[in-house]
Amino acid sequence: MRAAQQSTSRLVLQPSTSLLLQNAAPRIASILSSFTNDDTTSSRHEGTEQLLVEDDVPTSSLAAKVKEEELRQWQTPHLPILTNLQLKMSLIEIERRRKLKQQTIQQQHDRSTKQSTSTTSSYKNQEAAILIPLCTVQGTPSILFTRRSATLSNHASQISFPGGYFDEQLDGIGDDGDRLVNTALRETQEELCYNTDLLPTSSLITILGRTQPVPSMQGKKVTPIIGMCNYDLPQHSTAEFERIFPGNPDEVDWIFTIPIRELMEGETSEPLERWSTSYSHHDEGKNNGKKRNVVMGPAFHIPECSKKREGDKIWGLTAIVLRPLLRKVFGPVFCGEGVGGNAKL
Template sequence: MQLRRFLSKTSYYSLINETNKKRCQELLLSKPNLSKSYKNSAVLVPLCIVNDELSLLFTVRTHHLPTHKGQVSFPGGKVDDSDNKDPIKTALREAKEEVGINESDVDVWGTMFRLPARHGMAIHPVLGVLKNPLNLDSLSVNTGEVAKVFTVTLSELSRHARYTIWKERSIALPVYNCPGKDKVWGFTAMVTHLALKLVTPDLYKFDLP
């Protein structure tokens, strides 16, 4: 069991390399197209090394925000004029504002295809890798927007991937209920699923029905 865990840990860690980055970038958008029909937002999907394991960073929104109160999310927000209509700039700016991650500390791999969301939003997930190992205690969390920051290893996400049926539209959606972690569901779970499919296709074997 320990050997299997070590091999899994090593396999995921090794995904952060130039070869995999180039492969992913061939499937990502270098210049995202903003939606003309929806309000554009962007989120940073932050891959990071925590305790020598490749992980994803998530936030939990505070309960006094106007939308998505108390929900698990990625750092992000609306594309505004200061971002020059660039979702990548939006994602990096919001990551700095929400959890104190500096733009210079993120290696941006590219932007995933925009996804429709509630409230008339089109959200652009930006895949980025933190250049240095992450210590959660070193983050400068904006407690006005973020109630909690946590990470989940890619190996955990892969082991605990399940799905639920959205009754309103009879659509299968991923859900990640990892022991000791907040449940990742909804839009954030869908982005997580797509990111795992992109970054680790040989190790993440979960498919939606």
């Protein structure tokens, strides 16, 4: 009896193959593989810095604080998420926070200072991967997001992509691309708990490529992996969607999708601490310790629905990763060249 019920459920919920994404996949993969190490400062990234920096920002002395060898570890031959300036500003802010934490430990005369410092160093060098899940929802090109559980110790209730830390035992020791892809897929399965019994095959995600890594504010290297959901999905507000993606309540409390066109048309900006703080410290003494410059980062609205909470928005690292993908990859492929800003490659 139970087997018969499962079979019926499979027939009712079995999604169809996403032909739109299958047709678009070769072009997306081609775009993602067309970047080189030189593209971080090339015209293909032109305009991004101006969009993020307001007023007259003094950058020369900031740039001198970051050595070229520090930058090279982030500049892989993939789509750049940050410009050189943004990367330098991020690394400066990370180092400022690290030193502040060490000073706090010393001031408190913590007996485990040595152990804490070692832990911080290990954490800084730890790698992570996130999956950007490209999908179609009843034929509409969309992206899947999660809202992190309110009980988590870090980034609780924030909108994010599924992902987490590389685990050598679980993800293997293969080349950089394979092991981080394994991390992204494993963490996505753990968070979404997608039900492969409701799919024609157990393969839900096809990997299309990756971008350059970006630093989190804790200093860990985060590599975005772009994946394509192989099947056309139902609306996220339906029971069918929740049966495919029941989610792990310990990690996420909402799984949802937003159409790519709505994301691009709804893009906005807000002051971003990871860059503005660097400028405020640079200007101390000239401006009585006050921030003379405000650096703007991207943000995206979330369409109204029953599970949306007040304050829900896409911001921070998630928005930083999302914007260049929308403008340089997903926008040109699905929306044409002129939607949501400069979409030239």
